[in-house]
Amino acid sequence: TQPMHVIACRITAENPEMEFQPTSGTIFHLNFRSTPHVWGYFSVSSNGGVHQFADSQFGHLFATAKTREDARRNMVQALKELTIQGEIRTTVEYLSHILESRDFVENQVSTTWLEGMMKNKSITDKGKLPVPIVVSLGALYRAWRASRDAQKAYMDCLQRGQIPPMSDLQPTIETKVDLIYHMTKYETLVACSGPRHFDVQLRKDDWTASIEVHELADQGLLAMLDGKRFIVYGREQPDGLRLSID
Secondary structure, three states, rough: HHHHHHEEEEEEOHHHHHHEEEEEEEEEEOOOOOOOOEEEEEEOOOOEEEEEOOOEEEEEEEEEEHHHHHHHHHHHHHHOOEEEEEEOOOOHHHHHHHHHOHHHHHOOOOHHHHHHHOOOOOOOOOOOOOOOOOHHHHHHHHHHHHHHHHHHHHHHHHHHHOOOOOHHHHHHHHHEEEEEEEEEOOOOOOEEOOOEEEEEOOOOOEEEEEEEEEOOOOOOOOEEOOOOEEEEEEEEOOOOEEEEEO
């Protein structure tokens, strides 16, 4: 049997930006397909979740190839194709950055290498979205839900034979949304400019975005912003809005 190289990655519900603090919550969507060169398994699935008292690891991936470099490339591709959306944070992007770092590619690593990288914060979330986009999508999510709730409440009144004031439909036209992100408060104004179009203005940042939005069957939103496609999931909790953007 010809020798093979194997690279394994543990998929955990941990936040790399908070010293890998465990996270918990619902997983709205999880999609992974094994290939001839990458195999994986997960202890949870879509509409499942990670309990706050459970072990943070919920998946494992294994990439094989005749050479270490090919195994590395197979794993990087698998991590990029892995989709996990929900209330938890994961190490997927962090693992991808590790595998693509120069030291790892050149196999210049040791048992203490990763500790040094973490201490020096040499590995960062290169794919992190700009703050205006995150805030705009968060404001959009709240405004969209407020609009749908106002429409439903209005129609419920009509079905009961009551005629509510037109002011009850204000959230369907324009909504003020305040968000706190990374300890900074953002004031936004979200206006409906069409059946599926919203304009989001960040008042103090001179930022305006026009967003096309479609509601998904699983209560998520498909948002088109600046020619890019984002899938947004959110859940209101006592400590604020938990947002997942893919």
